[in-house]
Amino acid sequence: MSVEVRIPTMLRSHVAGAATVAVDGSTIREVVEGLVRTYPSLAGQIVTPDGALHKFVNVYLNDDDIRYLDKLETKVGEGDTVSILPAVAGGA
Amino acid sequence: MLYASVLDLIGDTPMLDISQLSPNPRARIIIKLEGQNPGGSVKDRAAKAMIEDAEKDGSLVPGQVILESSSGNTGIGLAMIAKVKGHPFKVVLPDNVSIERRQSLEVWGAEIISSDAAGGSNGAMRKAQQMAAEHPDWWFPYQYGNLSNPKAHYEGTGPEIWRDCPEVTHFVAGLGTSGTLMGVGRFLKERNGAVQIWAVEPPVGEMVDGLKNFDEGFVPPIFTESDGYELLDRKKVVGPRESIEWTRRLIEVGVFAGISSGAAVAGAVKCAQEIDSGVIVTIAADGGWKYLSTGAWTGPIDEVVARARKIIYF
Numbered sequence: 001m002s003v004e005v006r007i008p009t010m011l012r013s014h015v016a017g018a019a020t021v022a023v024d025g026s027t028i029r030e031v032v033e034g035l036v037r038t039y040p041s042l043a044g045q046i047v048t049p050d051g052a053l054h055k056f057v058n059v060y061l062n063d064d065d066i067r068y069l070d071k072l073e074t075k076v077g078e079g080d081t082v083s084i085l086p087a088v089a090g091g092a
Numbered sequence: 093m094l095y096a097s098v099l100d101l102i103g104d105t106p107m108l109d110i111s112q113l114s115p116n117p118r119a120r121i122i123i124k125l126e127g128q129n130p131g132g133s134v135k136d137r138a139a140k141a142m143i144e145d146a147e148k149d150g151s152l153v154p155g156q157v158i159l160e161s162s163s164g165n166t167g168i169g170l171a172m173i174a175k176v177k178g179h180p181f182k183v184v185l186p187d188n189v190s191i192e193r194r195q196s197l198e199v200w201g202a203e204i205i206s207s208d209a210a211g212g213s214n215g216a217m218r219k220a221q222q223m224a225a226e227h228p229d230w231w232f233p234y235q236y237g238n239l240s241n242p243k244a245h246y247e248g249t250g251p252e253i254w255r256d257c258p259e260v261t262h263f264v265a266g267l268g269t270s271g272t273l274m275g276v277g278r279f280l281k282e283r284n285g286a287v288q289i290w291a292v293e294p295p296v297g298e299m300v301d302g303l304k305n306f307d308e309g310f311v312p313p314i315f316t317e318s319d320g321y322e323l324l325d326r327k328k329v330v331g332p333r334e335s336i337e338w339t340r341r342l343i344e345v346g347v348f349a350g351i352s353s354g355a356a357v358a359g360a361v362k363c364a365q366e367i368d369s370g371v372i373v374t375i376a377a378d379g380g381w382k383y384l385s386t387g388a389w390t391g392p393i394d395e396v397v398a399r400a401r402k403i404i405y406f
Contacts, residue, residue: 092165
């Protein structure tokens, strides 16, 4: 199953400048692993070496933050969009 | 009603049933109108609590300079209170806020220190942290890390919602410092553990450039210290287009609110679509006045959305 992954500006140099990349996988973890297989320099950046989502990364399945779904085990399907964004201080 | 101080006018805001906008006839939507606060936004509550708590513990003394970073509303609340209490106030403000936010700060006599638009609120916060470290004689409330911020909502906003709408099943609000969500969320869950807490945020990480890697990211200390990951049940990202669309729809029910209120209502509507039935309470963080220059209500939607992408409206 192929999903569209939106790559944040800071990581685009790892993926030949692409803003979006199509990746196969049935969970978020598989999608990130697939991304790292194709672009090995991304290893450890999104998912840390101990297998957890990086503290300052927000991953969205469509419009939902996966931390409040099933985290990295959240299931994805054909046509879904996965967005990877840095967690930063918002307006206030 | 006669009041002795403008500070007594902060809080106790009205709630309005806007279920007419709900896509689900069994899901009611109620909005709390925080633009009714004297400084014009929900941030008056945190500003008042942070200042009063600092006065009590002696960390803020009469005449002391106050420094804070803000994209507008916290700054405006602090500037108003600083003015009536006689404190000089400096605010680090990102360059990409609406002109009215800047003007409102000027009204209250705030000294504006600009920070780079590309860094957004994140960059303004870093700059203020640096300035505070260089000037230990100034008082730096640090809204992202000051527990008086969520406390204002635990003691104020939360109890008001429970008093006026005890049938609440879902609370949906914007996530900035997380003060509103942490304070109201904890209060409501203590009263009824079944209440669901949903956060709404703009795609803020998309708008902040200049980070080299994820290690430079940020999660507000008040979020982690309030067990935010446990407290929140869902978090939805709502983009500028939906935010503007729902800011416009609010006009149909007589609510002239800011663009982040449109985002919050968009989140409440998503919630209404997903649940079978319930009572969803959301927050209009401010009124529409500070966004007239964006053309949010009247301009061609594509042009308005393009402009909104360039400003901080949360």
